[in-house]
Amino acid sequence: MKTLIIIPTRNESETIGDIVKELNEIVLGDILIVDDASYDNTILEARKAGAKVLSLRIQLGAWGAVRAGFRYALYKHYDYVITMDADGQHVAESIPDLLREIQSSGADVVIGSAIQRGQPYKKIAWYVLRKLARLTIKDLTSGLRVYNRLSVKSLLLEKTALLTYQDIGVLIALENNGYKISEKPVHMANRKKGQSKIFHSWLAILKYFIFTFILCLTNLRRNNR
Amino acid sequence: MISYRVTTFFLGLLVGGVIIHLLRRGHLHIMHSIWWFIVGLICIFLGIFPCIINWIAPILGVNYPPNIILITGICFFLIKLLNMDIHRSEQEMRIQILTERIALLEIELNESKESHE
Numbered sequence: 001m002k003t004l005i006i007i008p009t010r011n012e013s014e015t016i017g018d019i020v021k022e023l024n025e026i027v028l029g030d031i032l033i034v035d036d037a038s039y040d041n042t043i044l045e046a047r048k049a050g051a052k053v054l055s056l057r058i059q060l061g062a063w064g065a066v067r068a069g070f071r072y073a074l075y076k077h078y079d080y081v082i083t084m085d086a087d088g089q090h091v092a093e094s095i096p097d098l099l100r101e102i103q104s105s106g107a108d109v110v111i112g113s114a115i116q117r118g119q120p121y122k123k124i125a126w127y128v129l130r131k132l133a134r135l136t137i138k139d140l141t142s143g144l145r146v147y148n149r150l151s152v153k154s155l156l157l158e159k160t161a162l163l164t165y166q167d168i169g170v171l172i173a174l175e176n177n178g179y180k181i182s183e184k185p186v187h188m189a190n191r192k193k194g195q196s197k198i199f200h201s202w203l204a205i206l207k208y209f210i211f212t213f214i215l216c217l218t219n220l221r222r223n224n225r
Numbered sequence: 226m227i228s229y230r231v232t233t234f235f236l237g238l239l240v241g242g243v244i245i246h247l248l249r250r251g252h253l254h255i256m257h258s259i260w261w262f263i264v265g266l267i268c269i270f271l272g273i274f275p276c277i278i279n280w281i282a283p284i285l286g287v288n289y290p291p292n293i294i295l296i297t298g299i300c301f302f303l304i305k306l307l308n309m310d311i312h313r314s315e316q317e318m319r320i321q322i323l324t325e326r327i328a329l330l331e332i333e334l335n336e337s338k339e340s341h342e
Binding site: 034056057060071072075161 | 317321325326328332
């Protein structure tokens with residue numbers, strides 16, 4: 001069973017080395033850092049820690065970076081792909097559990113969920129978006145996910161290229177194509193550095209909410225058809 | 226006071242002339258230039274014959290003829306803007322896929338170089 005761990009990064013030189021070292025100790029699998037046009041030493045630090053680095057020449061955003069990693073995984077014939085963030089929130093110890101879950105449950109995608117995290121406003125936003133998107137998944141924004149090869153292939157189609165975030169849009173695309181998604185509760189640590197890329201300011205939350213609202217509406221039309 | 230026909234004539238000729246001049250210099254892809262070529266011709270035509278608007282307005286039930294030009298212009302430019310954004314989205318998608326593929330090729334190239342060394 002070939003497993004690839006994809007970590008999209010942008011200017012994460014302070015944390016990436018430790019994360020790669022920790023993963024190497026705990027998880028059996030290759031680590032691929034997809035660098036989203038960083039201007040610090042992220043690439044150097046990742047290589048020093050022993051990870052492979054896929055370097056994007058233009059900043060594509062987190063989802064673009066994950067897609068580039070997916071492309072690499074398909075090309076190298078990996079069976080499972082794990083995505084996780086580079087801010088230290090996702091704990092390496094939870095990965096073996098997620099891998100066991102995807103193998104035993106028959107799901108195509110397993111999400112490492114931690115719905116206890118986040119401010120009340122975030123929970124309200126999740127609830128509204130979940131209803132809008134008609135999804136039953138509880139943690140819509142967790143970047144800690146395990147995908148099987150088939151689901152990875154389906155997410156590399158052109159229509160998912162401009163999704164921007166690896167969250168509701170990806171989940172809707174998977175559900176529309178008939179892929180089974182399951183959740184496994186995991187422990188998430190506090191961020192080692194920085195803040196949420198999606199929810200870093202009220203303006204960012206508003207932008208994200210409008211973006212997702214439109215995304216849900218357009219997909220609703222498609223489902224009804 | 227000069228006649229309004231002289232003003233519209235010069236304005237239409239100026240706008241249409243500038244558009245056609247820029248098109249002739251090859252600043253636009255031929256497919257996009259068709260739209261602007263037609264806009265240029267319409268500007269010149271309406272500049273020379275502004276009375277056409279006075280003739281069309283009562284047929285369409287518009288009391289103030291210049292409104293027809295304004296509203297039609299705004300509608301067409303909104304459609305054009307929408308079309309431009311659709312085109313831009315397609316280009317963004319292509320750039321994204323191209324960037325993903327270049328990254329994959331680069332890592333492959335580096336790995337094969339390292340294995341040869």
